[in-house]
């Protein structure tokens with residue numbers, strides 16, 4: 001599913017390489033986690049695979065195609081769940097899933113069923129701003145899997161970096 005070979009990357013303003021000669025492969029069905037010291041390049045590697053960063057050296061082959069050759073169809077195939085809820089707080093759970101689902105070509109078939117699966121069926125018409133953290137995280141998880149992705153990324157969100 002993912003085949004990384006001799007990956008290299010430097011952030012534009014940095015003289016130091018953030019990633020230097022990294023290689024690994026992840027097979028279908030495999031659960032793969034990055035462990036390593038702070039600053040080792042775990043987040044940078046995931047940003048490159050997802051496409052939040054471009055301009056790498058070496059190769060990132062995903063589902064048989066080089067990352068740099070994938071177009072927006074890539075986002076139909078992957079799901080990303082951050083460790084911080086990433087939702088529209090003025091909308092209800094149902095409204096969030098309907099809106100986010102409309103971003104995808106393969107729209108989710110059964111929003112109600114997904115809400116039941118995570119135990120949010122009683123809260124589906126409540127605004128997300130009135131949800132607890134755990135309720136938001138459950139909805140956030142559905143957000144990441146609702147379009148039936150082939151690869152699911154669970155990663156930490158750096159708020160300062162996104163802004």
Ligand SMILES: Nc1ncnc2c1ncn2[C@@H]1O[C@H](COP(=O)(O)OP(=O)(O)OP(=O)(O)O)[C@@H](O)[C@H]1O
Nearest residue numbers: 011014018036037038039040041042043044045161
């Ligand atoms: N936005 C950025 N701009 C410039 N350099 C960065 C940026 N983000 C990370 N780096 C540098 O890239 C290298 C790898 O950082 P990265 O965030 O990928 O590490 P990490 O393994 O995720 O660390 P942690 O466990 O602390 O989250 C570090 O040397 C870091 O200083």
Ligand SMILES: [Mg+2]
Nearest residue numbers: 042043044156
């Ligand atoms: Mg990190």
